[in-house]
Amino acid sequence: MLLVGKILLGAAGSVVAMGAMISSEGFVNVKVRETKPDGVHLHIIAPVILMNIGLHFVPQRNLKNAAEQVKPWLPVIDATVKGLKDSENVQLVEVTGPDHHVKVATDGGYMVVDVTDPGDEVHVALPLSEIDRAAHEIAAAGPTL
Amino acid sequence: MKKFMQVGAVVCLLGSAAFGAPTEKYLHVRVTNTSDKEVVSVNVPLSLAEKVVPAINHGKLSQGKVTIDEGEMKDVDVRAILEAVKNSPDGEYVTIQGKDQDVRVAKSKGNLVVHVTDKSKAKEKGGSKVDVIIPMSVVNALMPSDKHEIDLVAAIHALSNSGEKLMVTVHDSDDDVKVWVDAESGSNEPSAKE
Numbered sequence: 375m376l377l378v379g380k381i382l383l384g385a386a387g388s389v390v391a392m393g394a395m396i397s398s399e400g401f402v403n404v405k406v407r408e409t410k411p412d413g414v415h416l417h418i419i420a421p422v423i424l425m426n427i428g429l430h431f432v433p434q435r436n437l438k439n440a441a442e443q444v445k446p447w448l449p450v451i452d453a454t455v456k457g458l459k460d461s462e463n464v465q466l467v468e469v470t471g472p473d474h475h476v477k478v479a480t481d482g483g484y485m486v487v488d489v490t491d492p493g494d495e496v497h498v499a500l501p502l503s504e505i506d507r508a509a510h511e512i513a514a515a516g517p518t519l
Numbered sequence: 520m521k522k523f524m525q526v527g528a529v530v531c532l533l534g535s536a537a538f539g540a541p542t543e544k545y546l547h548v549r550v551t552n553t554s555d556k557e558v559v560s561v562n563v564p565l566s567l568a569e570k571v572v573p574a575i576n577h578g579k580l581s582q583g584k585v586t587i588d589e590g591e592m593k594d595v596d597v598r599a600i601l602e603a604v605k606n607s608p609d610g611e612y613v614t615i616q617g618k619d620q621d622v623r624v625a626k627s628k629g630n631l632v633v634h635v636t637d638k639s640k641a642k643e644k645g646g647s648k649v650d651v652i653i654p655m656s657v658v659n660a661l662m663p664s665d666k667h668e669i670d671l672v673a674a675i676h677a678l679s680n681s682g683e684k685l686m687v688t689v690h691d692s693d694d695d696v697k698v699w700v701d702a703e704s705g706s707n708e709p710s711a712k713e
Contacts, residue, residue, distance in 0.1 A: 446576075453574035457567035462543060464562055464704045471557040 399423050400484070400501035407495040422504045429511050437515035445513045455506040459483065542702045544679045549706055551695040560706035565679040572671050583672030584663075598662050604631065605655055630684070631658050637691075647691035654681040 399422040406416040444451075458464075458480050469476040474491040485505060489496040546568065548561040573583040604612070604626060613624035619639040625632045633651040660677035663670045678700055687698035 449574040449576070450571060453571045454567070457564070457570040460570075461564040461567055462704060464545070464564055465560075465706065466562060468560040468706065469557065470560075471555065 399426075400504065402501075402504070403497070403499040405495075405497040409493060409495065413494075422501055425504065426507065426511070429508065432515075434515045437512050440512050441515045444509050448509060448513055451506060451509045455502050458485070459502055543704075544683075544700055544702055545704055546678070547697070547699050547701070547703075547706050549695075549697045552693060553695070554693050562704060562706050564704075565675055565700070569672060569675050569679070572675065580671070583670065585669040585671060587667050587669065601658060601662055605659060626655070629655050631655055647689065649690075650688045652684060652686055654678070654684060656681055 402418070402420050402422055402425055404416070404418045404420075406414065408414045461480070463479065463481050465477065465479040467476070467478040475488070476490075477486075477488040479486050480502065481499070483502055484499045485502055487496070487498045544565045546563045546565055548559075550559045552558075572580075576582070579586045607626065609626050609628065611623065611625045613622060615622040619637065621634075621636040621638065623632075623634040631651075631653050633649070635649040637647040637649075639646075654677070657674050657677045660673040661669050661671075663673065681700075683699075683701040685697070685699045687696065689696040
């Protein structure tokens with residue numbers, strides 16, 4: 375009985391540790407809602423760590439072009455992310471039209487993009503640090519200069 | 520007594536940190552397109568711009584400075600002109616009233632003020648009007664001692680130290696553009712300044 379208890383405790387500890395590890399880097403939140411009657415409603419909250427793992431499985435040849443474009447701008451991306459992290463929450467861009475609305479803002483260490491148009495509503499929230507990490511990951515897939 | 524002094528020192532330190540912390544300033548750009556009925560607002564913390572601009576190394580922009588070709592300057596010593604303007608009293612420096620354009624350049628309350636009215640399209644489209652108000656400290660920071668470069672980072676730094684200003688307004692038949700600096704992170708309409 376004591377052994378079973380120890381095993382259960384170990385399993386529970388592992389689950390908690392894994393959960394803590396998975397959630398330590400934050401979550402990506404994507405919400406898509408088509409406003410037409412039979413439209414798609416999609417809401418994904420995924421740990422950032424899964425995105426990182428997923429990026430490793432993308433064949434390098436598919437990232438080559440993106441890598442070449444991203445690489446020269448890495449210092450700018452680094453500086454921007456660092457600057458945004460150091461700044462207070464700010465609404466960076468807002469576009470308001472007769473039938474559309476776009477908002478790009480930072481909120482609690484996340485980059486948040488909201489798009490509303492007559493057909494769709496899209497909400498994406500991504501940790502700022504992940505933008506930097508993904509850019510470096512993509513750049514690393516390209517040829518070394 | 521010692522404890523009291525320690526607490527006092529901590530309070531003083533916290534107080535000086537709180538009052539000494541500079542207020543974040545934001546550069547706001549708002550473009551209103553009257554024909555499309557679309558409004559685009561961009562808000563950039565100046566501290567962010569100060570960090571990002573030096574990281575951009577593209578074209579003539581490097582390390583926060585824009586290099587000006589000698590040919591573009593055409594032997595004009597902009598630095599000397601700015602120095603002269605800086606040391607001159609407030610007043611109107613240039614007033615041109617032409618058939619197509621009215622131009623007015625003045626110095627007022629520590630600001631360089633430029634007003635341009637384009638009358639060429641006035642009849643068919645209502646013309647266009649550009650008003651620029653830039654603190655002299657920013658203009659001076661833009662042009663360092665080397666006359667062949669524009670120091671954007673120094674200008675941004677000067678801008679964050681200057682007061683809140685409505686800097687640029689452009690108005691024509693289709694678009695209204697406003698550029699201003701204040702301590703508001705949102706893009707609320709700037710109050711009339713100057």
